[in-house]
Ligand SMILES: Nc1ncnc2c1ncn2[C@@H]1O[C@H](COP(=O)(O)OP(=O)(O)OP(=O)(O)O)[C@@H](O)[C@H]1O
């Protein structure tokens with residue numbers, strides 16, 4: 742009998758993906774001895790509907806570019822291809838169908854973790870994956886509102902980066918070199934993303 746694979750799931754809008762996402766995923770992969778971390782760009786992030794989100798294909802391609810060099814990182818289109826608003830309960834159900842023998846670990850920053858009770862079908866989430874909350878500068882990491890044993894909290898190297906700040910910098914003509922991977926800088930420029 743083979744051991745179960747341990748698979749991390751890093752969901753995000755990734756508009757654009759930045760080194761905060763990549764460092765968090767890398768740190769969790771190492772600390773939890775994950776065989777793979779699957780990055781899952783959102784289709785329609787319903788809690789971000791107040792602002793325009795870049796096309797899913799651009800966010801998907803930036804995620805592929807950013808993760809391509811890491812043999813343990815991969816990217817899934819499940820949330821994009823499903824269509825409609827993105828609910829993590831659906832993400833985890835689809836991934837469980839695809840990887841029925843694997844243990845899933847869903848990775849979230851402290852800000853997202855604090856909002857989980859507002860997510861669709863919240864009780865289902867903890868039956869499908871173990872949650873891992875990671876530190877993020879400016880946010881308090883707390884799992885007291887979640888079912889006992891359902892979440893682990895870990896400290897990751899502090900990266901005071903957000904996609905919002907990256908978009909604002911591009912719009913203001915400021916560089917995003919070293920905040921996002923080089924290939925993502927070039928993709929943003931090639932596609933003319935985040936111009937005001
Ligand atoms: N700098 C960071 N450190 C740790 N976790 C992060 C960091 N940035 C984002 N995350 C986590 O990555 C996941 C996806 O985040 P998302 O794609 O919304 O990025 P964001 O920078 O928060 O975007 P935006 O500024 O557009 O809201 C969330 O769980 C979020 O908490």
Ligand SMILES: O=C(O)c1ccc[n+]([C@@H]2O[C@H](COP(=O)([O-])O)[C@@H](O)[C@H]2O)c1
Nearest residue numbers: 752753754786788827828829830860861
């Ligand atoms: O399931 C939900 O209702 C839900 C609501 C908000 C966010 N999420 C998920 O949380 C992850 C981070 O989302 P975001 O919006 O911070 O990029 C991503 O995988 C989203 O699909 C999920």
